[in-house]
Amino acid sequence: xxxxxxxxxxxxxxxxxxxxxxxxxxxxxxxxxxxxxxxxxxxxxxxxxxxxxxxxxxxxxxxxxxxxxxxxxxxxxxxxxxxxxxxxxxxxxxxxxxxxxxxxxxxxxxxxxxxxxxxxxxxxxxxxxxxxxxxxxxxxxxxxxxxxxxxxxxxxxxxxxxxxxxxxxxxxxxxxxxxxxxxxxxxxxxxxxxxxxxxxxxxxxxxxxxxxxxxxxxx
Ligand SMILES: [Zn+2]
Numbered sequence: 001x002x003x004x005x006x007x008x009x010x011x012x013x014x015x016x017x018x019x020x021x022x023x024x025x026x027x028x029x030x031x032x033x034x035x036x037x038x039x040x041x042x043x044x045x046x047x048x049x050x051x052x053x054x055x056x057x058x059x060x061x062x063x064x065x066x067x068x069x070x071x072x073x074x075x076x077x078x079x080x081x082x083x084x085x086x087x088x089x090x091x092x093x094x095x096x097x098x099x100x101x102x103x104x105x106x107x108x109x110x111x112x113x114x115x116x117x118x119x120x121x122x123x124x125x126x127x128x129x130x131x132x133x134x135x136x137x138x139x140x141x142x143x144x145x146x147x148x149x150x151x152x153x154x155x156x157x158x159x160x161x162x163x164x165x166x167x168x169x170x171x172x173x174x175x176x177x178x179x180x181x182x183x184x185x186x187x188x189x190x191x192x193x194x195x196x197x198x199x200x201x202x203x204x205x206x207x208x209x210x211x212x213x214x215x216x217x218x219x
Pocket of ligand 1: 052053054077078110111
């Protein structure tokens with residue numbers, strides 16, 4: 001089982017893999033025939049990753065991980081749902097992962113659509129797309145309120161600020177919704193790190209963390 005690894009040890013491993021990817025020197029570990037055979041009857045992933053579906057956020061590639069390493073859940077804009085919570089509870093409760101990484105990214109199309117939807121003349125979106133991005137709208141409204149309170153213009157909403165706010169909301173919503181995950185965090189068995197992936201340089205930058213994991217690099 002992966003419970004020999006602490007949340008911190010797993011996060012350090014993932015940051016090291018991301019550093020190799022950023023520098024253009026990936027190790028492509030654990031992707032061979034032997035690894036495939038070794039995993040045929042069981043999986044023991046080291047972390048769960050819940051991220052945006054954006055094609056540029058390919059989880060194993062950007063963290064330079066291998067087959068069987070990451071339990072991955074993704075949807076457009078990394079929006080919490082029953083299905084997402086159920087999958088992450090499975091990763092924690094059954095597979096025993098010590099770390100959940102929630103991965104957002106800059107220039108996210110779902111965040112942009114949520115911002116556009118708040119315009120007074122915004123066109124109606126197809127219903128399933130609207131349902132997917134509606135949970136991001138509170139982050140848009142909060143950024144508009146904070147900008148207004150600081151005396152700054154609110155006619156142009158900063159998508160990066162909204163993206164980070166939505167990421168914080170997502171981590172908080174996950175812990176509020178899932179008793180199983182909140183308990184595991186309280187007992188020190190699991191940590192949750194919210195990170196923002198930068199498309200241009202490939203770096204996953206921690207923004208928020210909960211649990212026993214070093215967030216000294218959090219921005
Ligand atoms: Zn996205």
